[in-house]
Amino acid sequence: MDSRVLRERVRQVWAGDALGGLSEFVTIPALSPAFDQAWAANRQLHAAVELVRAWLAERPIAGARAEVVELPGRTPVLLLDVPARDATNPETAVVYGHLDKQPPAGEWSPGLGPWTPVVKDERLYGRGAGDDGYAAYAAAVALEALHAAGGRHARTVVLLETGEESGSPDLPAYLDELAGRLGPVGLVICLDIAGADHERLWLASSVRGIAFLDVTVRVLTSGVHSGHGSGIVPSSFRVLRQLLDRIEDARSGRILLPELETALPDGAADEIRTGVAEGFLTPRLPVADGVRLVSDDPVELVLNNTWRPTLSVTGADGLPPLLDAGNVLRPYTGLKLSFRLPPTVDAPAALAAVEKALTADVPSGAQVELARAEAADGWSTTPRAAWLTSALDEASAEVFGAPWRSIPLGGTIPFLGLFGRAYPDAQFVVTGPRGPGNNAHVPDEWLHLQQTERVTETVARILHAHATAR
Template structure:
């Protein structure tokens, strides 16, 4: 039998469109906020809903409760499979069914848990992140139906928004059920609603807590100020020494990469300035393409700083200051290596010989796709056929720790990171939404990809 054409798959998705949108709308209404308790009944209901929907498209799905590393009950996970031929390639489809909380519904223009269509976008918490991923998987499998030529395994996680504490134990315990040739992670996004992207890389992350001490106790600033600098000033000097005059991280041993797979288009500075709310006079730090600075070069951020509040301050020289540094690492660098280089630099550059102590924090590995893999080529081809325009690959400056862990546990698998989001999606923010035309093209893309992988 000849392979399905793009037009045939598009027609099938169009015929199934009302069901896909209804699925997503019902998912939004479930209020599956994992921050309100990953073991809660609302999360179990969410998992059971997803399992039911997957069974409707041919997946033998079930709900399983994971457990945390300490043995306590964990998230409600959905796993399943559809085996068409033991000799055929196997594809693992990933998404997550938990969503971010809504701290203040008044900040929304619509009810966050009632899916509402405005123009060509559907609004609601989890509509994009990651109900859209679930809808993509469901729609693609329905479109292929009996023409599916690859084995499917599915993992829909229940605690991604909580940092996936039970992810590793669960995967390792169910490794045989997840063993696959290709892993499709539908939890990222596209360059724009009408321009598709593969996510090519993710930065890693490491943290350190630093204490700078110049005195054993506070002293009067009028009596001792001058030769003795306060610890806040010394901490500021130490932090400043981490950068060169251009604002690039200047710590030997901390690596920098270039965008994986080449750079088809640089990130638009005007868009970044608008989206981030950058004040008019601020000049962007660093050198090289803006894409590399956002995706593959390291960045350092002071995310915590202990100092006396301005209100109630008085004339003493602070003896010690503590601050926390978050280092986003290049996709290729082991975070432990970058953390050690950062700690060594901080100790060696203590201003005026102040005492500097460094406490190591958590590490998360970055990830980079293989741009030359057959699965990558199939995905890019599928995207262009579905969207009608060439994809623009993009990295992500943030970290998704489970993706490198998936690659570690299944080193032979090709990992593809796709997703339903676009720059207007507002994932994790008020007025989260998904582009409905973009969702349709994403469903068609995944169906085409699965068809290509089955050849």
Template sequence: MNARDPDLPLQPDDSAAIGAFAARAWDEEIVPALTRYIGIPAKSPMFDADWQQHGHVDQVVREAAAWVESRQVAGLTLEVIRLEGRTPVIFFEVPATKPGSTDTVVLYGHLDKQPEFTGWRSDLGPWTPKYEDGLLYGRGGADDGYAVYASLTAIMALDRQGIPRPRCVGLIEACEESGSFDLPAYLDLLRPRLGDVGLVVCLDSGAGNYDQLWLTTSLRGMVSGVLKVEVLTEGVHSGDASGLVPSSFRILRQVLDRLEDSRTGELLPQSFHCEIPASRIEQAQATAAILKDEVWRRFPWACGADGGATLPTTQEPVQALLNRTWRPTLSVVGVDGFPELKNAGNVLRPYTAFKLSLRLPPLVDGNEAALKLKALLEDNAPYNAKVTFQPDGRAGAYGANGWNAPELSPWLLEALDTASQAHFGAPVGFIGQGGTIPLMSMLQQGFPKAQMMVCGVLGPKSNAHGPNEFLHVPYGKKLTAAVAQVMAACP
């Protein structure tokens, strides 16, 4: 079909055709591809040091690249780029069909996955895909293996209808769940080929509900690493040593008390906080009016001692949104030095180690925070114990920066709302996310004039990184169509 007048706005029939194309592509092509993808344990390098030997990351990259090439999109070129010792990157390019367009749309996603975790439903598993009632269960489908497939489908939806669009570039990495420490080298290599980036579409984020398009307005930064306290060179009889040899666990608790108020969860050092912009507070108020108590009710709370559910840190929706997006929070995500309960004899353990995950407000520098955290935890150790904190990442880049979205251009604000109304029947929503996508900070620094459409399928109960992770396929279909419609509006 010949391209139409690029100045002609999309009509309801156009939106319907885009939506129908996206829905058909998901049913016939994307769900089968993702079903195969979920079955491959392509864990990120941080969780699989032997990823090269195992070959799972290479397999999902090869299969995704083959899928893209098999669509036979006019003018498409694709390259799998491999720098020595680094995870591979898929780079594809499709020329513009909009006359006079000089901007490039960058479509980002990743193919590496979080590890298995425990607690999966008996009929589910991280590498055992299951499609049930519109939900595709398994690790990585929603976070965010679907991105490469949805991105190309959005391009195809426009081309099939003859709707003009800018040049599109796909950038699909395989190190995001490890903090994207391989990505800067690829960005440096590819910068001349990216062109004049006008819009970045990142499909690695979340949604407040499944009823409208959600734009991510901010992302937290992160410092993760291992805090280890050593008191002995080997375990000793607890009856002989306790009361004389200090407990490594007790020392670790004292050290963490420097960082966190254990009663409230508040982070004590003010350097880990930042002032929340007034515009983000206003957006949180508007989002709270939409989501109400679902902001906190959506989590799988355990029953307390009295039979009632565990309570959140706050039940006030605005504060709940700000707590998970603009305030620093510490999580202990792993432990070492403890035997299993069934093997726990009366031995005073020689060391205790915690894997820490410190989420930082969007405007706090991640690397500076990592260095401050290391000094805070290690200095003046109680009992002169050996206390070490080893941040993850590479030298000079121990922490990941957060991201605060630039002000929306009028064209993008209008396009987002129009797309949400067309495909969801509701206005676009705005929400900060508590996760971290290092690429966004990198791209904003490299392309300060680019607009950012950060969104995703991780809505209520989708549970990325945890058990029973699922991809909400009906939402994925509508999101794909909405992305296509926004790209068509890109100048």
């Protein structure tokens, strides 16, 4: 393989066709089904898939076939199937990304907007540019550059789903449907994470699982004047607060249910200490003045964010805006509970434990309603093969000029848990160009274009090494 040609082709395509295609992708409000109940009728997900499919179909990649697969009633999946090129490895390599997006999530800065692509200071701004539209283009550019440079690769399938931001509820059905077509998967490359900076290659060693549900406590059939009802009918807020106290210690934030905890694996603490020493900290957050973090020890903060369970209340119902709130004993209080789970916890069992805690022996006999409950397992990497470690070392030296590092992450990628169970002996490379301040899920999302080129070249090098791995 001609490394010079590889790098030049990656840079050329990203500066031209790939950046243009990704910019057009930004313009499509392809909201994930959790944020667009009428997604099937609105067909914005389909528009995004068709845009990317057409772009992939035009790439000069010998034998490549771009195909949309859509099971009845489920979000579509886009596949790019590329036959092996000069490979002795019979395994399939799978490269994963997703095309669904988060909503705008507030007001963007002047001159920026969620559906308006803007290139500024080597960044592409717009919703879905970094999470995770770039993955489709990076995978194709890596393969195109490999072919141009005389490289090789095993059979490679780029798999792009459209429900990741909703917890990937349709992905298990598709993996069952496609299992025979994928064949023996030996390498999984997931392009959907953020690292600690934009200077080196960062890999995820684990991601957390997730469980979430809506819980509503109801005490009245309609609201009444608080002067008439308070002290007689229990407050729905107070009952709900009591239920939450069964799950979380309100003073420390520690989760009290053993089903949501796990032991820290060997080497995890050392990995975190090394990462912290080299600049990996918890995410840079817009902490309000005077607010103290949970701990002064950065290692403890990383452990909290990666290997310990947490609860976040991410939404509420039954509570009027402050300016509209009167002297009313409200009939109900509803909360959306989001649990981040340690990577190796059984997520369905954890969700069942939460549901039991919320519904057993409810104070004052209040009515408890649960809805929209879902769970997805986390993932922890398998030991790396010698060929992969060597490929990572070489790519890091030649592409980044700095050693690669692996770190645990606090987010959730259900795909990894599903593939980890389906292919326990496969090698995993979980990486991406996102880094501090990339603003995924919030206003002013952006993609670091130079880091994206470097990650794309690295993906090509890993595919090249995998072609003859044993």
